[in-house]
Amino acid sequence: MPTASERHRATTVRRLERATGSLATAASARMESELPWYAAMSAEDRSWVNLVAQAGIAAFVRWFRDPEGASAITADVFGTAPQELVRAVSLQQTVDLVRTTIAVVEEHVQELASPEDLPWVREGMLLYSREIAFAAAQVYARAAEARGAWDARLESLVLDALLRDDLADDVVSRGAALGWGAVTGVCVVTGHAPDGDPETVAEGVKRAARHHRYDALTGVQSQRLVVVLGNVTDAATAARAVLAHFAPGPVVVGPVVPRLADAGRSAKESLTALRAAVAWPDAPRPVLAEDLLPERALDGDDDAVARLVTEVYDRLLAEDPALVETLSAYLERTGSLEGTARELFVHPNTVRYRLRRVADVTGLTPTMPRDAWSLRMALALGRLGEDRTST
Incomplete structure (x- = not known):
């Protein structure tokens, strides 16, 4: 024969079962009034969120009836929604959803439980909220792992295409899927x-x-x-x-x-x-x-050869052939202004002026060793190209 305590518990469980629908409705109304992200969702996503809230309350009742023998909370609650909802609702929003639903149930618990059962029901809600929080974290952790593995594969495909210089439309779409659109x-x-x-x-x-x-x-x-x-x-x-x-x-x-x-x-x-x-x-x-x-x-990079000839040699010739002559004489005389001036029969200040113009045109300063090396290469490549063209 059931004890008085067991009869009270059974009565409370029946009250909770009868109130499941009204509690879910109250939770939905509370979410719509207090959670801006919920109001901004599509009707389809809102309906799924409502089903999750209702499933959560129903799962609490089942869990409350038999905490040891209840089915897994993850399957009871989050299994009702499609996987797409995990992408539509963030973990923070799920926390808001759980908090709001639990708060609504807490507000109505005095109406559903006798004074003797009230502490017992509230303790059960605390334990259940902990369990459902862990279940939510597990769902999002699995989704993050799956998303991370998929993103890693997409990233590898995009990098391979970049190294092959083979950026077709599908590769660009993969980049967009990674947030690079x-x-x-x-x-x-x-x-x-x-x-x-x-x-x-x-x-x-x-x-x-x-x-x-x-x-x-x-x-x-x-x-x-x-x-x-x-x-x-x-x-x-x-x-x-x-x-x-x-x-x-x-x-x-x-x-x-x-x-x-x-x-x-x-x-x-x-x-x-x-x-x-x-x-x-x-x-x-x-x-x-x-x-x-x-x-x-x-090293045989044709693009580098073309850029040196176009951006240095051709540009200097187009600006003033005397700049090429002066630069060549200056480089051949290891950077001697006076030697260059004597070779060209001009004043050293003229050489300085022309070298400044070379720097302005090419962005390379002949008096700097590294830039002088680049300029010498450009002159040599430009002359080779002219010779092949004339031949």
Whole structure:
């Protein structure tokens, strides 16, 4: 024969079961009045949220009837909603949903339980709210793991396409799925990959990029660490944000391009410059790919050859052939203004003036050793091109 305590418990359970619908309705009304994100949702998503709230109350009643034998809270509550709802409702919003629903039940608990059972019911609600909180965290953790694995695969596909310079429409759409659809100012940074787990290395790079407010795609490709940075205005500054995560050796930054769809050009320049960087042991770290044009030209990079000829030799000839003559004489005489002036039968101030014009036209200063080397290469390549054309 049931004891008085068991009869009270059974009565309370029946009251809770009868009140499940009204409690769910009250919880929905409270969410609509107090949670702005709920009111902004589509009707379909709101209906799913309501079903989750109702399932939560019903699961509480079942759990309250038999805490030890109740089915898993995850299946009872969150299993009623489709997986898409996890993306539509954030974890913080789920916490708000649970808090609001529990608060509504607490407000009505005095009407549903006898005075003897009130402490017992409230204690049960505390235990249940803890269980459902853990269940919600588990659901979102699994969704995050699945999303992370999918994002990692998409990221790998995008990086492979960048290195092959094969950015088809589907690759751009994959970048959009990773949140890069509206990202502007993109550059590619390459260098040697450090030892260790590639996923750990990639996470460290992304953490450093986020700290400096850059977006980042990254991966280890054939012992190279490739980092695509977004929201970049200055390539060298952006590269320094992730520099510490590269192994010792050269780190090369490709040019900034408008969008991810154009990043193949930045990747190509960065990779060809990385291969040629061994020819400049004293290169800064990081170094811009365009600062390695002479070494890239020596390594057989046709684009570097074309840029040196077009941006230096052809531009100087178009400005004034005397600039080419003066620059050539100055470089051949190891930077002697007086020797150059005697060779050309002009005043040294004329030589100075022409060298300043060379710097203005090309952006390279003949009196600087590194720039003088780039200018010498450009003159040699320009003459070779003219000779082949005439032949």
